[in-house]
Amino acid sequence: MSMVAGRNFTFAEVEVRVSIVFGVWIMSVRLANIVKDFPGGRALNDVSVAFELNEVHGLIGENGAGKSTLVNVLGGSLAPSHGEIYINEIAVKLTTPRLALQHGIAHVSQEGSLVPQLTGAQNILLGAEPRSLGCVLRSRELMDQAVSLLHRWFPDVSISLGRPVSELDVADQKIIEIVRALRGDTRILILDEPTAALQSREKSQLWEIIQSLPEKGVGVVLISHFLSEIRQLSDRITVLRDGEHVQTLEAVNATETDMVDLMLRRSGGQKEIGKKTSQPIGETQVLEVRNWKAGRVDVPEFSLKAGEIVGLIGLTGAGHFGFARSLYSREGFLSGSIRICEKKVRGTIRDIQRSGVAFVPDHRMENALMGDSSVAENLSLVHSDFCSSRGILSLAAEKSEVARVVDLLNIKLSSPNQLVRELSGGNKQKVSLGKWLFGAAGRYQVMIFIEPTEGVDIGAKQEIYRQIRALAEQGVGILIASSDLLEIETVTQRVVPFVHGRPGKSIMANEFSEARFIDALTGEAA
């Protein structure tokens, strides 16, 4: 009971502690009505979930659904704005990861938290090394303790704990992280994408480990974007969408189609978002891609006609974003050819851009905007030659063109000199698009959008959609990679679903339906 000495605990904390110390294991952990607000918006809205100690509890949802925020709240990394965490039906405040750990909740994050130079044993006992006289490390005992920990939890696993972890393979590193997380009185283990970096053959061992934990009295909260993995490993699955708890279902009854359906289906209320125009599509091929390999993306053939709006969809990691991005930025490019208006293009971003491709990326503050510069400076960045001659700027010409773009896109600002970081999400996105319209009349044959309305309010969404359609009417071929299926359904005329880095059969506008998309995303298309 020496743990209690030297600190004042609330009655509830003492009670939880006592129950742990006397071997009365905590029986339940429950999140109740959790709300988490960030400056950019609400990440979690009234989420209630109970985690049991005898289960693997899968947590799924698209990017931005709130999975990571939820486990960060549970793991003590983030304080909820509202709501309570109950352990054995006693409300507790988990304000730091350390406090959560003392309550038996450990978090193994996605990125990995090992010190690469240290050995496996040193990593397992990091911060709890056996010492003499309070400072001298007892190396042999450290090794013995680490080995016995590993054996106690996973008798079938053999890892050489004496080597620096940087020399071990990724799967073994993950196991070492898990053993470290289990070092104390851990009852709930949060695993965030534990298999993301693993080859398929390495996964099976980790899967066995994960499944063995509930028998040993440790409940697992598992985040993964591999739906088959979630279905195989979990006992129950909780689905989050846009920060809300959609449903918790029994894994035995769940099919992957059900899961995707729950992850993606929007509430009917916001359906009426602009209307579709069926405009004629030109005959010219503005973009032709052959044998394109970049990262895990493998696209044998892809083409886009003038005035056509094509959507790319896929689950997280399916390669639809990677494909769209690599066409412009060459990120991860391995091989393949690209033709713009029947002319072959090769080389740098500048060459691609000069030949008529515009790119409006996702994560606008990182990829598109200079937050500490003015709206005018951001808008004129790409086509500064429009308002300059021989490299010398004409501020008057810049001002009038900025005014035109601001007016065209209806960007709300106090003055063109306002800093971009002070704008709202929707207006920032309009600036990110506006860069490619400033002095750009007739320059582009292809525009690539990634998540064109990420974090954008409904009003601005409609204006952006209207602009995209207007561009298509001018004969620009448009490629939109988006995780918003409603957006895809509203704006595009043809959809290419991506599964495991490969494009599936195109879905034409007359076949559009959520069910059709969802089938295609799971690769179960008819």
Add this chain to the structure above:
Amino acid sequence: MSVKEQKMETSQSKNSIFNMEWVQKYSTFIVLIIMFVGFAISIDRFSTVFNLMNILQQISILTIVGCGLTFGFAAKEIDLSVGYTVGLAGILVPMLLVNGFDLWFALGVGMSAGLLVGVTNGLLVTKIGIPSLIATLAMGSVLLGVNFLLTGGRAIYGGLPDSYLFLGQGRLFGIPVLAFFMLAAVLLAWFVMERTVFGRYIYAVGGNQKAAELSGVRIVFYRTAALAIVALFAAAAGALLAARLGSGQPNVGDRYLLDGLATVFIGMTMFRPGTATILGTCCGALVIGVLDNGLNLIGMDSYVQNIIKGIVILVAVAIVSRTTRLKLL
């Protein structure tokens, strides 16, 4: 993403102490005026025409170095070799002159040497990927060695042509010739930074390198160019410094590193807080010049002056760091 957003949240609340915008923008002006008035009242000799011209002469070279550094800071690159580049040009030019070379040739060689140093710095940073802080620190050590090797540790003097000395010591219409050089450098730098595409792209590379690259800006070229310009301005300053001193000395450039950085940091507190601007740098040079001159006239120990200057820099950087994330490595 969520953790980053939370960091934003905390940094915003931290800013509340300094959130009065005008304080950010004009505090440096106010400090400058208070300092000026204070010295004018307490020291008789301070506000004489002679002394004001003296201040002008003293800050000219510093301002030129500062204008160069502003290009580097605008592109988020720092140059720690700048003082030794001043020294290098300040040795090469008198050395060539003493050996009978033509003035224009000597100045040309001095500037070329600066350009070479700057381009090398730039390529180390952009092509090899060494952070500019480290690359230029090492380059500084190299140049320090070169400077002492060239001179053997001794000053170069005697036989310098009058036309050269006039650049550093002469007066036109009662105004130091150096001040005209300063004016020319400031106007040129201001024009390039504020009125050309080149300047916009320098700022763009510093503002968001990824966004600039995806917008088709040749980031390697502009980052290299920024560091080349720093060294070019430093070399010009070095040539003028040797003319002012009437001799080439291996270690006179050293103080322009710290003073030069100080002018830029002080300048970053005003106009567009957090951004290096030419006008801001000019004000920064004025602060340093008035401070140095006033403290000298009072008869303040030069070691104490160092302490005061260090504190001034810290205060300026503290103000800048409050408003933006200062990131140079």
